[in-house]
Structures are given as structure tokens and as C-alpha cells.
């Protein structure tokens with residue numbers, strides 16, 4: 001494998017994206033450790049979710065991440081991908097890692113320095129790295145604060161599109177628009193539309209997606225992957241979660 005070749009997980013997700021949008025379920029192993037994470041993942045995949053992201057909390061331990069990755073991988077066949085908060089989140093028990101730069105952070109640690117420490121570890125563990133630009137949009141919630149982000153304003157699609165384009169020009173193969181976990185509203189649809197028009201790489205959208213209406217308008221704006229986390233933490237695999245995933249699956253038929 002040449003150093004930056006697209007790995008098997010990314011290849012599989014890209015192939016699936018050709019048929020239409022996907023849904024990822026974010027599970028926080030601090031809130032749902034081990035078997036609980038596996039139960040959630042099983043329910044999510046049964047409902048139609050296409051991959052499991054693990055991560056979320058700050059200061060999560062490697063053993064928690066490993067335990068969750070192993071239990072989830074025993075329970076489901078979809079990729080289990082690390083959504084990292086730092087080099088400590090790296091476990092070889094996952095299928096891949098979102099190797100992401102927080103594009104609009106003022107803290108160089110989150111833009112590149114942590115990556116300099118993480119890269120040799122990822123390589124040594126033979127973990128597949130998926131290069132991604134991560135952009136925090138207002139309100140940003142905790143990740144906006146901890147990430148010391150110069151938040152992109154909700155009514156500033158031009159700036160968001162320019163960030164995404166820069167990420168693509170730097171060679172990042174995915175862009176993630178994040179309103180912040182638990183945000184009162186998701187990333188605005190016009191901003192998603194502007195980013196989608198600006199780039200050719202897949203556009204992931206997360207933060208504050210609570211209803212099928214949210215999902216439908218983001219998909220109509222061009223979001224290719226929707227990520228939800230809080231909804232399953234609060235309600236498990238309930239009607240709201242199912243209705244969101246149903247929207248994604250339905251959009252594949254269009």
C-alpha cells in the first residue's frame with residue numbers, strides 16, 4: 001500500500017455513497033461502555049445506520065475505546081471508526097480513524113500538532129487513516145469551546161465553503177460540518193448547500209439533528225452523511241432515531 005492510498009473502509013464507504021447518502025451513529029464509550037455500546041450499535045445498524053463512530057467525550061481512556069470497539073465489532077458488521085479527541089483515543093481495535101484537523105481552531109495542537117504525535121502511532125498500529133477537515137459552525141457547543149474554534153457564523157456559507165475548499169486543496173478527502181453535539185439546531189441547510197457546491201469530497205454533517213425534518217432538509221441541501229449521537233444517548237433506538245435513518249435510506253431511492 002502506498003502511504004496515502006484509500007484504505008478498505010474508506011473505499012467501502014465511497015462505493016456505498018455512489019448509491020446515495022449514509023447515516024453514521026456516534027457512540028460515546030464513556031456514556032455507553034462495552035456491552036451497552038454494542039447493544040446500541042446493534043439496534044442502530046438494524047434500523048439502517050451504515051457505520052458506528054466511537055468517541056465524543058474529552059479525556060476518554062484508551063481502554064474504554066478499545067473495549068467499546070471490540071464489543072461493537074463483535075456485534076455488527078459495519079465499520080467502527082474512531083472519532084478522536086486526541087492521540088489517546090487511538091485503538092487498533094477499530095476499523096479506521098477519522099484523521100481530522102480542526103480547521104478553524106486557534107489552537108495549533110488541534111490543527112496539526114496532535115497529529116504529528118498520532119501519525120506514527122496510527123502507522124505502527126496499521127490503522128486506516130481517513131483524512132478529514134473538521135469545521136465547527138456556531139453554536140459549536142462543547143467542541144467549539146474545547147476546540148478553541150473561531151466559529152463559522154450560521155449565516156456565513158461563503159466562509160464555510162472557503163474552508164471546505166481549502167481542506168480539499170490540502171488533500172483532505174472528507175469534510176465534516178459540525179454544529180456541536182447537543183446543538184439546539186443543526187448546521188443550516190444553505191450553509192451545507194454552499195459547501196456541497198464548492199467541493200467534490202463527501203460532506204458529512206452532524207450536531208443537533210433530532211427530527212426527520214432536520215434530516216430531510218440537510219439531505220436536500222446535499223449532505224452525504226448524517227451523524228447523530230445525542231438522540232441515541234437520550235432515547236436509545238427510539239422513533240426519532242428511526243425516522244432520521246429512514247429519511248436517509250429513502251433519499252437513496254431518489
Ligand code: 1GP
Pocket residue numbers: 026178179180181182183205206207208209227228229230231
Ligand atoms: C457530534 O455531530 C455529532 O460530534 C453528533 O451530534 O450529539 O447532537 O447528535 P449530536
